[in-house]
Amino acid sequence: MRQVSADRRMIKAAMAAPYLARDEEQELARAWREASDQNARNKIAMAHMRLVVSMAVKFRNFGLPMGDLIQEGHVGLLEAAARFEPSRDVRFSTYATWWIRASMQDYVLRNWSIVRGGTSSAQKALFFNLRRLRAKLAQGDRQLTAQAVHEEIAAALGVSLADVQTMDARLSGSDTSLQAPISSSDSSGGERLDLLASEAPLPDEQVSILIDEERRRAWLDHAMTNLNEREMKIIRARRLADTGATLEELGADLGISKERVRQIETRAMEKLKVALLAQAPGLAVAH
Template identity: 35%
Template sequence: MSETLQTTALTLPKSGSIESYMQSAYSIPVLSADRERELATRLFEQNDLQAAQELIMSHLRFVIHIAKGYSGYGLPQADLVQEGNVGLMKAVKRFDPAVGVRLVSFAVHWIKAEIHEYVLRNWRIVKVATTKAQRKLFFNLRKNKKRLGWFNNDEVNSVAETLGVSAKDVMEMESRLSNQDQAFELNNDDDDSGATSNFAPAQYLEDNQSDLATIVEDANWEAHANKRLSTALVSLDERSQDIVKTRWLTDDKSTLQELADKYEISAERVRQLEKNALSKLKNAMTL
């Protein structure tokens, strides 16, 4: 049902503006209490999607009103409204007319919850509120702020007492809200004149793994070394080649005794042959 409800709400226009959407939303009549109860009953008891659509459409103006209260976070108004619409649809789906309250009173929690989640996800690149206390502070700190700048001790204690959190939480959130995100790269409008005001981490952070010259050089050396090793192996007699390969160049390595049994010689003799072969390979690789 939730997927169907999502298609019934008035979506923001792909072309045009948020203003035209608002005009459309405000042109939809507000439902009377009796009509709202009738529609809610039909949805609750009969799963009537037409009733759900009318309930949603008639309350879009209320979502706009709530979304305007979050304009101070610098996020697109259209996105705030759209997230609020998701909350409205969730509220309509769960609304029980037998409770005896208007839908708008029930839906406000769901609308704000969706907008809150959107703000927390998008207001900063790095999350500023993760715990319950921090989330409460994030949305209430500005309301309790009496002046610009940092809080003094009395203000910190007052806010902490009002919101039911510790003074340490208040000071930490105040610090987070006062910081600004730093872009990794310069904007297109910035120049590279070297001015101290125009800098970004991408200008001074080195990524050694992205050094194309080093990558090519390492690849060439590896190919050269492999070629030298293959040539050196060919210079060994067949038995010495087998000993080196089975002792060093395969995943399933042979023991000295296994090779001794294979060639009907002592394990010490295999060790001597291995040592001599490795010495020859080392000399060939260093020429």
């Protein structure tokens, strides 16, 4: 109740603010641009707060608090006042409308849902115009299917049919917490999260993967015993380290040319291939 009263007072003050004549508006704008007069900027902004209220009314269908919308619009209004150039032959209200709308749209996109929507200009246009266009098409004499409605909206806004269908589904539904109970009558304490299918391997698959990895590690360790010390060092540095060493680095470390390192590495890999195939004839060995 207290918030509602505060919102009403804010709206009342905005609607009661006096209009500015064009000459007065220009004079205040020059005072701000040339002398950084904060009072002049604030006076311009206050005189146009009714624009903010009017715009907030258009966005109230998204279910967000009217007071918050007005505050966000006020931020856009102050930004417009700070950027307005009186030398341009345009009224401040025309210039400020864009900033107010942009500020409110950004607020709606950030707070309407816990699931973030698209941020491209096309996605924003779809988000804010889908309901209006759908209602407009429904008023016509034609009996359109949902598919036909989506196709006409996609063509009008220049987005894909899939984008329209996805956005329509989001706007028609509501967010649900994964920690919410499965049902009000469920006394087991189960949550919606429990019903999600895991993409991780099943327990028996995890055991099988672990056994295969251990077997391959044992085969590789045994095959490495066929290499001499220098071959082993090159293979470990080039093939088994998280970040493989370069031929130049190993050449400098071993006191040989990078071409010689490459030759030794090739020979060592052939030895490993022979040794691994001897242990597991059907094993696919990567080069």
